[in-house]
Amino acid sequence: MKILVTGGTGYIGSHTVVELQQQGFEVVIVDNLSNSQAWIVDAIAQITGIKPHFEQFDLADRALTADFFRRHNDLKGVIHFAAYKAVGESVEKPLMYYRNNLVSLMNILESMAANGVPNLVFSSSCTVYGQPDELPVSEKAPIKKAESPYGNTKQISEEIIQDTLHADKRLNAIALRYFNPIGAHDSALIGELPLGVPNNLVPYITQTAIGLRPHLNVFGSDYNTPDGTPIRDYIHVVDLAQAHVVAVKRMIEGRMKASFEVFNLGTGTGNGVLEVINSFERVSGVKLNYKIVGRRAGDVEKVWADPSWSNQELGWKAKRSLDEMTASAWKWEQAYRARAKETNQ
Numbered sequence: 001m002k003i004l005v006t007g008g009t010g011y012i013g014s015h016t017v018v019e020l021q022q023q024g025f026e027v028v029i030v031d032n033l034s035n036s037q038a039w040i041v042d043a044i045a046q047i048t049g050i051k052p053h054f055e056q057f058d059l060a061d062r063a064l065t066a067d068f069f070r071r072h073n074d075l076k077g078v079i080h081f082a083a084y085k086a087v088g089e090s091v092e093k094p095l096m097y098y099r100n101n102l103v104s105l106m107n108i109l110e111s112m113a114a115n116g117v118p119n120l121v122f123s124s125s126c127t128v129y130g131q132p133d134e135l136p137v138s139e140k141a142p143i144k145k146a147e148s149p150y151g152n153t154k155q156i157s158e159e160i161i162q163d164t165l166h167a168d169k170r171l172n173a174i175a176l177r178y179f180n181p182i183g184a185h186d187s188a189l190i191g192e193l194p195l196g197v198p199n200n201l202v203p204y205i206t207q208t209a210i211g212l213r214p215h216l217n218v219f220g221s222d223y224n225t226p227d228g229t230p231i232r233d234y235i236h237v238v239d240l241a242q243a244h245v246v247a248v249k250r251m252i253e254g255r256m257k258a259s260f261e262v263f264n265l266g267t268g269t270g271n272g273v274l275e276v277i278n279s280f281e282r283v284s285g286v287k288l289n290y291k292i293v294g295r296r297a298g299d300v301e302k303v304w305a306d307p308s309w310s311n312q313e314l315g316w317k318a319k320r321s322l323d324e325m326t327a328s329a330w331k332w333e334q335a336y337r338a339r340a341k342e343t344n345q
Helices: 011-022 040-048 062-071 087-092 094-115 149-167 201-209 237-252 273-284 308-314 322-343
Strands: 002-006 026-030 053-055 075-080 119-125 172-178 180-182 216-219 234-236 260-265 290-293
Touching (some): 075 237, 087 094, 094 119, 119 237, 149 172, 180 201, 201 216, 201 322, 237 260, 273 322
Parallel strands (some): 002 026, 075 119, 172 260
16 A cells, blocks of 8 residues: 655654555655755665655645646555744744645645545644643643744644545544654664754754764753753654554554544653753763753743553554663764765765
């Protein structure tokens, strides 16, 4: 069965392609390579023994998206990752986020309907909950006003999907609301590889540890949390990727209980920034150079998941520990830099 993975050379997308192929799915990737690199396709092939079909174009281009779906009219579903995803950047460049994240989704939904592609797994985010009133956060928590344009694009995207499903009963969708994916594949052939300065914590940690960055900034130490830093629910990217395969199978096998379903993907445990730094130092043996700076715009104080609905209904559970996550991220960083030195990647 053929599945389109948009943003499939990106961080979460590439790990999901691996898991899909290892479960026997045929995968087609579309990515504009705005925050990834084409050689990831070869790395996926190295892991799985299968090179996925890859096309490079921007899904915000309506004509190119429509043409792609006409040529691949045997798709059984779409997993849609392709979106800008940095909270801080979205505060600085809101229109870029609205244009890219919303227009690409609308083009995909339009082409799915026109070509009879029934199933969509949407890459959503815990940012839709804003700063929740109660912790941990279940799927029944109210959708609060977004703390950033990025978070708002995820809220609006879910609304667009629901309105589209209401108008077209042939379509189904599952929104997977991620908490904070970190770590890398055990092979160290794929991992988190931001172009330019990282916006996420762990790649900044590993790049600082390897000497690429002079120091790590910790944004705020005056939050109402045990260590004063923001608390997040960190989940291993492979655990996260495996949830997408479960969601796709649920749709294809007709086991959905409604045309639109929502699941939180997290571990159920929250960790402060300093806890992540301590974990990294413990598993790597490297002392990090970090400094406390002011708070960052758009950051929520604390959020972690209640994953019990996902555990029960999807039959999926995050398995890997924080130390496993930071160890795999460090293994990936070291392996990537060694390969880059050899090949000038």
